[in-house]
Amino acid sequence: MSTTVTPPPGRALDGLRVLDLSRVLAGPWCAQLLGDMGADVVKVESPGRGDDARELGVALEPQQPGQGRDSNFFLACNRNKRSIAIDFAKPAGAELVRTLVRDCDVLVENFKAGTLRRYGLDWDSLKAINPRLVYCSVTGFGQDGPYATRPAYDFVMQAMTGMMSTCGMPDGTPGAAPMRTAIPATDLVTGYQASVAVLGALIQRGITGRGQFIDAAMLDASIGFNVHLAQGFLLNGAVPTRQGNNNPIAAPSGVFKTANGWLVVAAGNDRQFVHLCNALGRPELATHPLFATNGQRVISRVALHAEIEPLLAAHPTEHWLPLLEAAQVPTTRINTMDQVFDDPQVRLRKMTVEVDHASGQRIPILRSTLNMSDSPVDYRAPPQLGQHTREVLNQWAALDPAQVEALYTAGVVEGR
Known part of the structure; x- marks a missing residue:
């Protein structure tokens, strides 16, 4: 009597390659979600300091010289990734990134609009190398318009897109003033929406065989995040006001x-x-x-x-x-x-997992909130700076040892 063997569940994006050129939060959050679903996410960091997020907040101790900080901010946004340190301001570094792109499925970056063109790493340059590439550009204000080259920060975006005008105690009460959220809401909602767009583009690529460009603007995502408040204004022109902690449509x-x-x-x-x-x-x-x-x-x-x-x-x-x-x-x-x-419900939901960090420590991190019955999330610790440089150069770029050593000697790459 034969028996049917059920294969172990796979991860939703197994076999997908994602090159993460982004820093700080919105882009890394998008790439982390793809990593949670099983994509092989390689994070490209600058030699020396790495992602700016490594400098934000409290750091995992002890720190090792040359490996950058492992801050709480970085740890929260970069699980399930590998790190390679490349100086793509050098022509050889930019060429190395183009080599990695050739067999890549998705690229995520969050430089100011037009910045990567000077290195030949913009959409027009890379789609010529890899027509199947899904290129997701996360910016503050989009690819065009008078604000396109401005830097964007969550605090500024919360103010600009109306969020802060609806948060805080109402006028005439103690402490009345606009208020930002403690979490960087505009970064996070942009990262979430960017990841949805990437998944949609991958599904479309399965039909057409072509990749596409994603213009993921914090401005757009944040205005959309106002949801019913914005829609109410569009309907009747009434400007929403601060209500403090009171629900404006229900009491108590x-x-x-x-x-x-x-x-x-x-x-x-x-x-x-x-x-x-x-x-x-x-x-x-x-x-x-x-x-x-x-x-x-x-x-x-x-x-x-x-x-x-x-x-x-x-x-x-x-x-x-x-x-x-x-x-x-x-x-x-x-x-x-x-x-x-x-909280007993939070404990039951197992909102933290422990992972083995490259520092030798076993550390707690937040688990992914993606709960899929047939595609469970595996966990790899957020990487140290350049932790996987040699590994990625071997696996993705197929460089021989002499070529790898030449890149190290020229200061194009750093790390292990």
Whole structure:
């Protein structure tokens, strides 16, 4: 009797080669997602310092001379990659990158528009070498227009695209001012959208046999990230204003102080509001003329908060959480980062993994959030600067030992 052997699941992008010429966050985030799905991602870094992200934040210790820093910022954005250190400002270095491109599927870069043309590493130059190449250029403002050559930073982009105008306490309240998000939201949303575009281009290449150019602009992605706020403005011309922690279309839905901390309570519909009033011991609030419907509660938010804030402040968070959860009122405490990773649901979801880093340490890193039943993510530690130079030159460029040594001697490449 024969038996059917089920092959082990493969990774979604096994066999795909990605050359990552990007730095800091938006581009590296895009390339990391491709690496999570199994692509062989080779990160090209500048000799000496490497990716600027290595200099941002706290570093993994101890550091080894000549290997760059391994900062928390770098570690968060560069798992599942290999690193090769190439000085492509030198003609031989640029030629080496072109050699790597010949058998490459995707190139990701985030230099200012037009910068790579001077090295012959722009789209027009590389598509002549490899017509199947998917070339993803991540920039602040796109490939054309009066801002095309400007550098872009997340803080500036959050301000420019309207995000900060809708974040922060409203005018007339203590601490009123525009506020940025603590995480670099515009970089991340651009990286996510760039990775989606890359996957779409690869699917299209399977039909046409041709690669294509992707113009991934932070400006575009960030304006689109305003979603309903932007769409509301387009419909009626009303400019969204800062609402603090209050939901502008539902009440009560905000942050409330308890005796020992803070709660988010989001009773977003009339049924949940009735449950909340019962849990607070004030069932009569649910039928009060000012609070009977969500629309009335939004208009009477100040009066509503005056009723429920003293009730919530009278007891600790631990008193309210089980009561409100039992009443099916959406609620949570505002966790600090240590509380996040101590949460039983987060522990069950295994949001961290341990990997063997080239420094000799076993370190915790965030796991990928891509959960695919037949394409599980494997984990390789973020690389040290130039950790895989010889390996990649052998595997991708097929150089013989003498050619490799000549590149090292000329200062074109560094690393191991």
